[in-house]
Amino acid sequence: xxxxxxxxxxxxxxxxxxxxxxxxxxxxxxxxxxxxxxxxxxxxxxxxxxxxxxxxxxxxxxxxxxxxxxxxxxxxxxxxxxxxxxxxxxxxxxxxxxxxxxxxxxxxxxxxxxxxxxxxxxxxxxxxxxxxxxxxxxxxxxxxxxxxxxxxxxxxxxxxxxxxxxxxxxxxxxxxxxxxxxxxxxxxxxxxxxxxxxxxxxxxxxxxxxxxxxxxxxxxxxxxxxxxxxxxxxxxxxxxxxxxxxxxxxxxxxx
Amino acid sequence: xxxxxxxxxxxxxxxxxxxxxxxxxxxxxxxxxxxxxxxxxxxxxxxxxxxxxxxxxxxxxxxxxxxxxxxxxxxxxxxxxxxxxxxxxxxxxxxxxxxxxxxxxxxxxxxxxxxxxxxxxxxxxxxxxxxxxxxxxxxxxxxxxxxxxxxxxxxxxxxxxxxxxxxxxxxxxxxxxxxxxxxxxxxxxxxxxxxxxxxxxxxxxxxxxxxxxxxxxxxxxxxxxxxxxxxxxxxxxxxxxxxxxxxxxxxxxxxxxxxxxxxxxxxxxxxxxxxxxxxxxxxxxxxxxxxxxxxxxxxxxxxxxxxxxxxxxxxxxxxxxxxxxxxxxxxxxxxxxxxxxxxxxxxxxxxxxxxxxxxxxxxxxxxxxxxxxxxxxxxxxxxxxxxxxxxxxxxxxxxxxxxxxxxxxxxxxxxxxxxxxxxxxxxxxxxxxxxxxxxxxxxxxxxxxxxxxxxxxxxxxxxxxxxxxxxxxxxxxxxxxxxxxxxxxxxxxxxxxxxxxxxxxxxxxxxxxxxxxxxxxxxxxxxxxxxxxxxxxxxxxxxxxxxxxxxxxxxxxxxxxxxxxxxxxxxxxxxxxxxxxxxxxxxxxxxxxxx
Numbered sequence: 001x002x003x004x005x006x007x008x009x010x011x012x013x014x015x016x017x018x019x020x021x022x023x024x025x026x027x028x029x030x031x032x033x034x035x036x037x038x039x040x041x042x043x044x045x046x047x048x049x050x051x052x053x054x055x056x057x058x059x060x061x062x063x064x065x066x067x068x069x070x071x072x073x074x075x076x077x078x079x080x081x082x083x084x085x086x087x088x089x090x091x092x093x094x095x096x097x098x099x100x101x102x103x104x105x106x107x108x109x110x111x112x113x114x115x116x117x118x119x120x121x122x123x124x125x126x127x128x129x130x131x132x133x134x135x136x137x138x139x140x141x142x143x144x145x146x147x148x149x150x151x152x153x154x155x156x157x158x159x160x161x162x163x164x165x166x167x168x169x170x171x172x173x174x175x176x177x178x179x180x181x182x183x184x185x186x187x188x189x190x191x192x193x194x195x196x197x198x199x200x201x202x203x204x205x206x207x208x209x210x211x212x213x214x215x216x217x218x219x220x221x222x223x224x225x226x227x228x229x230x231x232x233x234x235x236x237x238x239x240x241x242x243x244x245x246x247x248x249x250x251x252x253x254x255x
Numbered sequence: 256x257x258x259x260x261x262x263x264x265x266x267x268x269x270x271x272x273x274x275x276x277x278x279x280x281x282x283x284x285x286x287x288x289x290x291x292x293x294x295x296x297x298x299x300x301x302x303x304x305x306x307x308x309x310x311x312x313x314x315x316x317x318x319x320x321x322x323x324x325x326x327x328x329x330x331x332x333x334x335x336x337x338x339x340x341x342x343x344x345x346x347x348x349x350x351x352x353x354x355x356x357x358x359x360x361x362x363x364x365x366x367x368x369x370x371x372x373x374x375x376x377x378x379x380x381x382x383x384x385x386x387x388x389x390x391x392x393x394x395x396x397x398x399x400x401x402x403x404x405x406x407x408x409x410x411x412x413x414x415x416x417x418x419x420x421x422x423x424x425x426x427x428x429x430x431x432x433x434x435x436x437x438x439x440x441x442x443x444x445x446x447x448x449x450x451x452x453x454x455x456x457x458x459x460x461x462x463x464x465x466x467x468x469x470x471x472x473x474x475x476x477x478x479x480x481x482x483x484x485x486x487x488x489x490x491x492x493x494x495x496x497x498x499x500x501x502x503x504x505x506x507x508x509x510x511x512x513x514x515x516x517x518x519x520x521x522x523x524x525x526x527x528x529x530x531x532x533x534x535x536x537x538x539x540x541x542x543x544x545x546x547x548x549x550x551x552x553x554x555x556x557x558x559x560x561x562x563x564x565x566x567x568x569x570x571x572x573x574x575x576x577x578x579x580x581x582x583x584x585x586x587x588x589x590x591x592x593x594x595x596x597x598x599x600x601x602x603x604x605x606x607x608x609x610x611x612x613x614x615x616x617x618x619x620x621x622x623x624x625x626x627x628x629x630x631x632x633x634x635x636x637x638x639x640x641x642x643x644x645x646x647x648x649x650x651x652x653x654x655x656x657x658x659x660x661x662x663x664x665x666x667x668x669x670x671x672x673x674x675x676x677x678x679x680x681x682x683x684x685x686x687x688x689x690x691x692x693x694x695x696x697x698x699x700x701x702x703x704x705x706x707x708x709x710x711x712x713x714x715x716x717x718x719x720x721x722x723x724x725x726x727x728x729x730x731x732x733x734x735x736x737x738x739x740x741x742x743x744x745x746x747x748x749x750x751x752x753x754x755x756x757x758x759x760x761x762x763x764x765x766x767x768x769x770x771x772x773x774x775x776x777x778x779x780x781x782x783x784x785x786x787x788x789x790x791x792x793x794x795x796x797x798x799x800x801x802x803x804x805x806x807x808x809x810x811x812x813x814x815x816x817x818x819x820x821x822x823x824x825x826x827x828x829x830x831x832x833x834x835x836x837x838x839x840x841x842x843x844x845x846x847x848x849x850x
Binding site: 057062065068108109122125126130142143146151152163 | 299371
């Protein structure tokens with residue numbers, strides 16, 4: 001119901017230009033501008049909802065939680081990947097230019113095809129691997145693993161990724177080669193590798209220790225700058241490089 | 256139109272749907288013959304609204320706690336309108352499910368000794384709520400999604416909007432889904448179908464819910480004759496941010512946060528929740544740890560008495576966390592800090608957070624039996640979309656995340672058992688139903704009609720629900736809301752969308768969601784109007800109806816769809832086999848009683 005949130009006692013108006021693309025009408029994208037009433041609390045998502053409900057109902061974009069946890073509403077704002085719901089128009093002067101997330105194929109308007117990102121996530125085996133547990137799970141006498149707060153703290157940050165894909169739009173290497181597993185997938189692999197309950201690192205290293213794994217990264221670091229949840233995927237990728245190098249050395253010695 | 260065959264189709268990729276998918280896969284492999292499972296969701300699974308749950312998941316954990324205590328809290332919390340056999344099953348299976356989540360990697364917060372930590376929650380007699388900081392739903396959802404990737408038999412259909420079920424001879428035979436990216440229909444033939452589509456908070460203007468929480472699955476089952484049960488019970492969460500309604504978790508109060516009116520007074524002591532507990536020493540079932548219905552009602556009373564403050568246009572009270580200290584706040588409630596700072600520019604470490612009640616949870620839903628099966632054979636429902644009978648007239652915080660697991664798994668297993676003994680039905684029924692859906696879509700996009708706009712109807716619906724079916728209700732207000740909703744249902748028949756594109760047509764989806772919303776809004780209003788008593792979240796101001804009336808209304812409401820005609824209501828007995836209805840009391844008043 002964000003459309004009716006923008007009241008009549010607005011502080012001012014803003015100009016938003018949105019890159020439109022309607023593949024069943026035209027092969028070329030075009031820009032469309034909207035003048036909107038805004039107040040201090042108006043987010044970019046509020047603005048898009050206002051456009052959809054009041055100005056042009058054909059504008060398509062993804063959104064859901066409007067509280068920066070579902071990861072749906074990533075777009076480029078003046079060339080920078082951002083979550084629409086956590087971007088406030090009060091922070092912008094002049095025209096605001098909105099485009100779909102960079103480096104993904106555009107399906108329509110601000111909607112991009114995320115399939116390749118989902119494939120990358122699945123490829124790194126992002127789940128707890130413990131094939132021969134000391135105490136197998138028994139529903140009749142269920143027992144947890146032990147994990148100290150310090151052990152939890154080692155991986156917790158990397159478990160906070162909301163899969164919004166902003167880091168892929170920020171990553172020049174992913175832009176050049178979409179086969180690169182990319183920041184979020186590697187951070188997630190790293191999250192499980194660091195988990196004291198997990199024994200799947202060896203399986204994951206095979207995936208990470210190759211050109212499309214950690215070695216595509218040239219440490220630009222923009223992925224961490226745009227991350228809305230401070231996951232710091234660049235740190236995960238580079239810690240992953242150290243692990244991958246060790247993995248290679250160990251494999252050499254074991255011959 | 257493409258047709259695909261599956262043993263089991265699961266609609267909804269949130270906590271309940273993912274747990275059902277994994278439960279079905281495990282059950283099938285135990286049965287010795289793998290089954291093919293389709294998991295459809297209108298969004299990528301990790302976007303599902305489970306992601307926004309913050310506080311935690313309840314289960315009897317400590318040696319001093321008992322199943323009986325969790326049972327008693329849940330039954331009295333629900334004002335005795337719960338199915339007691341279901342609650343009994345729930346409390347006995349809660350702990351194993353949370354441990355199973357831990358074994359799958361869920362990053363539960365820990366004690367120094369490496370054991371899982373629990374926190375206090377409203378209406379619970381003791382601390383039994385597991386949590387992962389204040390992003391419990393987020394971590395549970397991602398753990399379930401990631402774990403589901405281990406099962407090759409689960410085939411996902413991300414961004415497929417399920418339009419309808421196909422039912423033949425009293426049994427479900429499949430679903431019809433719209434692929435959002437292409438606008439094409441896909442037919443999925445199935446031997447069993449699980450609905451796990453979430454609640455309907457978006458029927459109301461001011462709510463904590465994500466935009467996708469539009470009640471589609473409820474409407475689908477309802478239109479095929481399944482009863483919607485107890486739909487009049489809508490939970491107002493006492494602490495939403497003014498303006499947006501964004502959720503500020505009950506865990507803030509579990510950790511010791513207090514609620515103040517504009518005079519800095521802890522007003523809850525005036526509403527049967529006292530005496531005041533000392534600052535920094537929260538006590539279960541006292542003051543801020545009372546149940547949600549009572550706290551939201553106390554806000555309303557303070558508002559009427561002119562003791563609420565203002566934040567922008569909103570009347571508010573204040574959630575004060577400052578005495579917890581920066582370290583605890585940042586460690587236990589980091590997301591709350593982020594939200595308050597981003598959305599209202601308030602730092603909870605430094606100032607009290609203005610808050611107000613917001614619609615949060617749909618207690619009622621698709622009626623199922625204790626095994627999650629609906630009145631249509633092979634059709635199961637679990638999670639917020641379902642009414643298995645766990646929450647009654649008021650849900651206790653942290654019971655619903657556990658519900659997703661306990662009943663998601665059960666629904667998945669039951670679906671798998673049925674699929675093992677059932678053959679696919681003839682495709683004809685599915686095809687005929689798909690043709691009907693295609694015709695409806697074509698009509699919505701044909702540019703004809705009287706020019707009714709979905710946006711206008713939606714705004715009128717959310718306004719009507721808020722004004723007539725709020726925290727306190729009156730006969731006149733509810734009658735008016737029901738009349739408005741019925742008019743809107745008529746006007747909806749003339750509705751059209753502007754966007755005629757087949758590719759990612761979100762206007763069409765919003766319009767379809769609105770049609771679902773209007774149907775179930777009628778059920779909600781009708782249940783509210785006909786329940787002439789006050790119980791849990793349903794409070795009436797009308798003379799003679801301000802108290803609970805067990806003689807006439809210790810009954811579930813069941814509302815049945817009647818096509819374009821008016822919905823019909825019946826009453827159904829409640830399972831009270833273990834605990835006879837007693838007075839529901841908190842604070843010192845609840846000390847003596849069992850509750």
